Amino acid sequence: MSTNLDTLKTEIEEFLGKEGFNVFHGYSRATEEEAVYWDCERHPDYREFLKAARAAGTTLIVFHRREFDAETLDEALDQLEASGVNRDDYRLTEQRLEELRRYEGFTCAVELSFDHEGRIYIYEMRAPWFEEFTTLMDDLDFAEPETHEEGEDPMGGYFSKN
Numbered sequence: 001m002s003t004n005l006d007t008l009k010t011e012i013e014e015f016l017g018k019e020g021f022n023v024f025h026g027y028s029r030a031t032e033e034e035a036v037y038w039d040c041e042r043h044p045d046y047r048e049f050l051k052a053a054r055a056a057g058t059t060l061i062v063f064h065r066r067e068f069d070a071e072t073l074d075e076a077l078d079q080l081e082a083s084g085v086n087r088d089d090y091r092l093t094e095q096r097l098e099e100l101r102r103y104e105g106f107t108c109a110v111e112l113s114f115d116h117e118g119r120i121y122i123y124e125m126r127a128p129w130f131e132e133f134t135t136l137m138d139d140l141d142f143a144e145p146e147t148h149e150e151g152e153d154p155m156g157g158y159f160s161k162n
């Protein structure tokens with residue numbers, strides 16, 4: 001797979017127009033609870049997804065693309081700084097995040113979605129390096145130290161202080 005999904009993005013846009021789909025350029029819907037995801041690993045061809053959308057009677061497709069930017073990396077580095085990771089992991093993660101700067105400006109994710117009978121059906125393709133980035137961010141979320149109000153019992157009062 002390409003490191004930049006711009007070609008795929010352009011190809012999808014042209015295909016949508018040629019096939020008569022109405023395109024709504026929207027935000028990612030990947031966080032919706034009602035989402036059902038297309039198996040892009042086994043069926044990576046977006047045309048299959050759109051064929052299913054057409055069979056469901058859909059003519060409106062929500063199209064979203066994400067561009068990797070410096071702000072995203074800067075926020076990741078800030079999150080790393082605030083995390084509770086050890087010094088070696090910190091250096092390795094910081095180095096990898098800095099290496100990802102070479103992808104700044106690249107399209108890192110392309111998403112198509114449609115609604116049908118109360119569900120949101122999603123096709124999402126991500127560049128492999130962006131998958132790595134999201135894994136790094138998930139690891140940082142997990143490593144963040146818990147914060148407690150002063151005087152608050154971090155164990156929630158469930159254990160004896162004996």
